Amino acid sequence: MDPHLLRTFTTVARLASFSAAARELGYTQSAVSQHIAALEGDLRTDLLTRRPVAPTPAGARLLEHAGPLLLRLDAARADVLRLAAAPPGRVTLAVSPLSVGPRLLAALPASGVALRVLPAAEVPAAVATGGCDLGLVDGLAAASDPLRLPDVAPLTVTGVAEDPLAVLLPAGHPCAERAELRLDDLADARWIHAPDIVAPPPGSRTALRYRGTDLHGLCALAAAGHGLVLLPLRVARTAAAGVAVPLAATRLVHRSELLAPGTTTGAAAALALRLTAGSPYGT
Amino acid sequence: MDPHLLRTFTTVARLASFSAAARELGYTQSAVSQHIAALEGDLRTDLLTRRPVAPTPAGARLLEHAGPLLLRLDAARADVLRLAAAPPGRVTLAVSPLSVGPRLLAALPASGVALRVLPAAEVPAAVATGGCDLGLVDGLAAASDPLRLPDVAPLTVTGVAEDPLAVLLPAGHPCAERAELRLDDLADARWIHAPDIVAPPPGSRTALRYRGTDLHGLCALAAAGHGLVLLPLRVARTAAAGVAVPLAATRLVHRSELLAPGTTTGAAAALALRLTAGSPYGT
DNA sequence: CCCGGTTACGCTTGTCGTAAAGATT
DNA sequence: AATCTTTACGACAAGCGTAACCGGG
Numbered sequence: 001m002d003p004h005l006l007r008t009f010t011t012v013a014r015l016a017s018f019s020a021a022a023r024e025l026g027y028t029q030s031a032v033s034q035h036i037a038a039l040e041g042d043l044r045t046d047l048l049t050r051r052p053v054a055p056t057p058a059g060a061r062l063l064e065h066a067g068p069l070l071l072r073l074d075a076a077r078a079d080v081l082r083l084a085a086a087p088p089g090r091v092t093l094a095v096s097p098l099s100v101g102p103r104l105l106a107a108l109p110a111s112g113v114a115l116r117v118l119p120a121a122e123v124p125a126a127v128a129t130g131g132c133d134l135g136l137v138d139g140l141a142a143a144s145d146p147l148r149l150p151d152v153a154p155l156t157v158t159g160v161a162e163d164p165l166a167v168l169l170p171a172g173h174p175c176a177e178r179a180e181l182r183l184d185d186l187a188d189a190r191w192i193h194a195p196d197i198v199a200p201p202p203g204s205r206t207a208l209r210y211r212g213t214d215l216h217g218l219c220a221l222a223a224a225g226h227g228l229v230l231l232p233l234r235v236a237r238t239a240a241a242g243v244a245v246p247l248a249a250t251r252l253v254h255r256s257e258l259l260a261p262g263t264t265t266g267a268a269a270a271l272a273l274r275l276t277a278g279s280p281y282g283t
Numbered sequence: 284m285d286p287h288l289l290r291t292f293t294t295v296a297r298l299a300s301f302s303a304a305a306r307e308l309g310y311t312q313s314a315v316s317q318h319i320a321a322l323e324g325d326l327r328t329d330l331l332t333r334r335p336v337a338p339t340p341a342g343a344r345l346l347e348h349a350g351p352l353l354l355r356l357d358a359a360r361a362d363v364l365r366l367a368a369a370p371p372g373r374v375t376l377a378v379s380p381l382s383v384g385p386r387l388l389a390a391l392p393a394s395g396v397a398l399r400v401l402p403a404a405e406v407p408a409a410v411a412t413g414g415c416d417l418g419l420v421d422g423l424a425a426a427s428d429p430l431r432l433p434d435v436a437p438l439t440v441t442g443v444a445e446d447p448l449a450v451l452l453p454a455g456h457p458c459a460e461r462a463e464l465r466l467d468d469l470a471d472a473r474w475i476h477a478p479d480i481v482a483p484p485p486g487s488r489t490a491l492r493y494r495g496t497d498l499h500g501l502c503a504l505a506a507a508g509h510g511l512v513l514l515p516l517r518v519a520r521t522a523a524a525g526v527a528v529p530l531a532a533t534r535l536v537h538r539s540e541l542l543a544p545g546t547t548t549g550a551a552a553a554l555a556l557r558l559t560a561g562s563p564y565g566t
Numbered sequence: 567c568c569c570g571g572t573t574a575c576g577c578t579t580g581t582c583g584t585a586a587a588g589a590t591t
Numbered sequence: 592a593a594t595c596t597t598t599a600c601g602a603c604a605a606g607c608g609t610a611a612c613c614g615g616g
Contacts, residue, residue, distance in 0.1 A: 001286070001356060001359065001360055002285070002286075003284070003285075003286070017570085018570070018571060018572095019569090019570060019571080027607080027608090028607075028608055028609080029570075029571070029572090030571090030572080030573085030607075030608065030609080030610090031606075031607055031608075032571090033571060033572060033573090034572090034573095034606075034607080035606095037572085038606095043360070043363050043364065044364075044367070045363065045364075045366070045367050050570085050571060050572095051570080051571080051614085051615070051616095053570095053571090057366060058363050058366045058367065061362055061363050061366060061545060061546075062359060062362075062363050064437050064545075065355065065358065065359030065362060065363075065436065065437075066359070068355065068434075069352075069355050069356060069359060072348065072351065072352050072355065073284060073352060075348065076284065076345060076348030076349070076352060077284055077326070079344055079345075079348060080326050080328065080341050080344050080345050080348075081326065081327075081328075083328070083340060083341045083344060084327065084328050084341065142425050142428060142534075145425060145428070148431070150434065151351075151433065151434055153348065154347050154348075251425075262344060262347075263344075300595085301595075301596060301597095302594090302595065302596085310582080310583090311582075311583055311584080312595075312596070312597090313582075313583065313584080313585090313596090313597080313598090314581075314582055314583075315596095316596060316597060316598090317581075317582080317597095317598095318581095320597085321581095333589090333590095333595085333596060333597090334589080334590060334591080334595075334596080336595095336596095567616100568615105568616090569614105569615090569616090570613105570614095570615095571612105571613085571614090571615105572611105572612075572613075572614095573610100573611085573612070573613090574609100574610085574611075574612090575608105575609090575610090575611100576607105576608095576609090577606105577607090577608085577609105578605105578606085578607080578608100579604100579605085579606075579607095580603105580604085580605075580606090581602105581603085581604080581605085582601105582602090582603085582604095583600105583601095583602085583603100584599100584600090584601090584602105585598100585599085585600090586597105586598085586599080586600100587596105587597080587598070587599090588595105588596085588597070588598085589594100589595085589596080589597090590593105590594090590595085590596100591592105591593090591594085591595105
């Protein structure tokens, strides 16, 4: 269960080829073959079928563990190295699309910050492994509850914003005239599932799958009637087309949180302070 | 960042001694010294002070990562091995003290089950690393919200019970006659902090620290006026002494959840079914 | 036969233990 | 002086690459 072996294993599984994995990792085919053999010998189970190369059930199970494991390992290394490293000159901020709000816009102009837009699910990893100095994530949660984030590393989590939710409807939709909606009212509706932007409401059915982090395109699709989208009211109102109807009688709110690694110094620490200053939302 | 090196590092840090760690791990002092040197060389930072042996700041940081990391590694190995292993003859169920409720008592008699009482924080690890076949954890959460559990491994989590909360007061307490209480009413009160049994209410101050999983002793202390305790109403009512007053106007409930590893077979699967059958509480 | 994974084998490197040296109280 | 960590060194094993081998399209 050497991490090197796990890394080779995940690479082989991802590329479905020993030789391609060898090229990517800078090994020879032979070494890759030996790595897999070592893992399989250690666990006394086949992990991959050859020809075609695909994970066995045991291999699939191991794959579920290997990703988070290697991530945590990178995070640990990055975190310790960060202690000794000089504070970054230019701060890189990982943001999920909907986490960009007034608070960030107000805090930004002060210094040279590079933004990096990532799906919410990837922001914690980006901060933990040192790719970015700070992160802003958003998601749906019960009011004043912190978001559920994958714990890749011990990160400092601070709430920075909470917004009520709204549904973005096409102009002609039967509910478009109403002052507010409940999720029950839309029980039969189809939603656009855009996992890189917003989690869909629990238990909803999917009309269309939308990949990528482009919010504008998503709103356009919703306005054109291809499916409903749940957005922070603040964002839904600014959509060029479509009608934003506030969501009532729900415990859910849209929440944004700042993620900071254990060590935050220099310009990154200053930005973190501006982002959280006077925030009414706790850890 | 070889796991072996991390393991000796954590052992040395825990025992504050190279030689003691060597004895525990079955190495020579020399090997331990080389392990630490290898880690320090790899990260280009001192991790431990010698004489006395104690973690440096960087070392302390690494320690925070090392524990969860090694746990996940064990969990991965155990999970894959469990796929091939024969279903256990006797099921071992890890339970946190307050997770033992009517549902478990009803499901138990059917077969030979061994119970293992652990602090709630250790139950997920016990299930993930294969020490136990199933786990029951409890904790405080917003109504119908799942508990926040450390994700040591991808476990199947199923809610099995929710209970209203109560405060256990000594007989003469000013609030003891009231029909119900709010947490605000007790803002100045001191609580017994028993981390292995119940999380204290958020923001409370501690009168006494109580270690161990013995519920009876905790109730006795509370009844004797050494501090308040927050318990599921069901449990508080059965306390031999003391007065149980229901907690009102809170989002918090006491919740129990069943943890199952990815692979659950035989008698363990049957028990899991009985425990969750007809449960109104979701994932 | 060609492509791709496996096996054999030699070389290099790494890891451990023994033992001597060094440091700290 | 005693205790505990570090360093030196030799033995052994592990890991990688080269190259030969094999099995399926």
